[in-house]
Amino acid sequence: MRKVGIFVWGLSAFFSTVQLASAANVNIVHGIDGRDLGLEQALPVDIAVNGTCALKGVKFKESTIVELVPADYTITIHLADGSCSKPAVITKQVTIPENVRVFSAVASLSSRGAPQLAIFNVSELFLPSTVSVRHLAQAGGVTVKFSSPELLSSQSTRIRNGKQATLAILSNRVPYTATIYPGASRRSIARLSGVGRSKFTIYNIVGSKKNGFSIISERLVP
Numbered sequence: 001m002r003k004v005g006i007f008v009w010g011l012s013a014f015f016s017t018v019q020l021a022s023a024a025n026v027n028i029v030h031g032i033d034g035r036d037l038g039l040e041q042a043l044p045v046d047i048a049v050n051g052t053c054a055l056k057g058v059k060f061k062e063s064t065i066v067e068l069v070p071a072d073y074t075i076t077i078h079l080a081d082g083s084c085s086k087p088a089v090i091t092k093q094v095t096i097p098e099n100v101r102v103f104s105a106v107a108s109l110s111s112r113g114a115p116q117l118a119i120f121n122v123s124e125l126f127l128p129s130t131v132s133v134r135h136l137a138q139a140g141g142v143t144v145k146f147s148s149p150e151l152l153s154s155q156s157t158r159i160r161n162g163k164q165a166t167l168a169i170l171s172n173r174v175p176y177t178a179t180i181y182p183g184a185s186r187r188s189i190a191r192l193s194g195v196g197r198s199k200f201t202i203y204n205i206v207g208s209k210k211n212g213f214s215i216i217s218e219r220l221v222p
Contacts, residue, residue: 023067024100024123030058031108031136031206031216032115044080045089045107049073053084061216070098075117077107092117102220108136108206111161118162122200122220129169129196131203133178135159138208140183148176148196169196180205182213189213 034043047055050073055064057080072095076088090107094117102122110116118136133144144165146155157165167176178192192203192215202218 022098023069024096024103025065025220026068026096026103026105027063027065027218027220028055028058029063029104029106029204029216029218030060031106031204031214033060033207033211033214035211036109036113036138036208037115046078046080046082046084046086048076048078048084048088053082056080056082056084061214063216063218068096068103070096070100072096075105077115077117090115090117092119094119102200104202104218104220106134106136106204106206106216108204109138109208111138111140113138113208116162120164122202129172129174129199129201130166131169131176131178131194131196131201132164132166133159133180133192133203133205134164135161135205137161137205137213138210139213142183142189142205143181145179145181146176147179148174150174164202172197178203182209190215 032043034040042059044057044059046053075092075094077090078084078086078088100121100123104120104122106118108116108118135142141158141160143156143158146167150170159165174196176194179188180190181188194201200220204216205213206216207213
């Protein structure tokens with residue numbers, strides 16, 4: 001994971017005063033397999049914020065944490081040329097409200113294969129440890145089955161593209177398993193296991209049935 005601090009080179013032009021204590025951590029994830037668009041798998045992209053080319057050459061599965069103060073933003077994603085001068089593939093209006101600590105923005109595909117930027121307010125999860133599975137693949141609904149010693153029985157949730165299923169873990173270091181099934185299939189596409197910790201653990205399902213599904217994980221500190 002590459003970490004980039006405040007967009008000093010760009011955002012300083014937008015704000016005369018930047019209060020770092022109020023800034024939100026935004027994890028930007030590249031979750032589009034280029035093969036699903038008829039391009040190379042790595043699919044390097046440039047990302048602009050309010051017209052300033054801020055991130056360059058980001059590749060499939062890479063992620064970058066940036067800090068943004070509360071404001072309205074226009075985020076555009078372009079095929080990489082180092083200057084964000086190619087036509088935008090994705091344009092998204094994003095509002096960072098006051099008192100929000102952690103956001104996640106995932107470039108991905110809709111269920112019909114259209115490029116999208118999915119925004120999630122991770123700060124809405126306040127428990128000591130949470131595990132979330134997001135459906136961001138070119139596919140119909142998927143079923144997520146959670147198992148954990150804290151559950152009396154396994155917990156199954158069916159989600160569609162752009163949504164997530166979340167398991168709340170009340171104590172640290174409690175093991176969990178998340179098994180993901182596409183459609184009505186009984187054959188899983190992934191089985192994810194771990195131990196709850198004082199952070200948000202997120203699994204993004206991306207890709208497609210044609211070229212294969214991938215899991216991109218995020219671990220964000222609340």
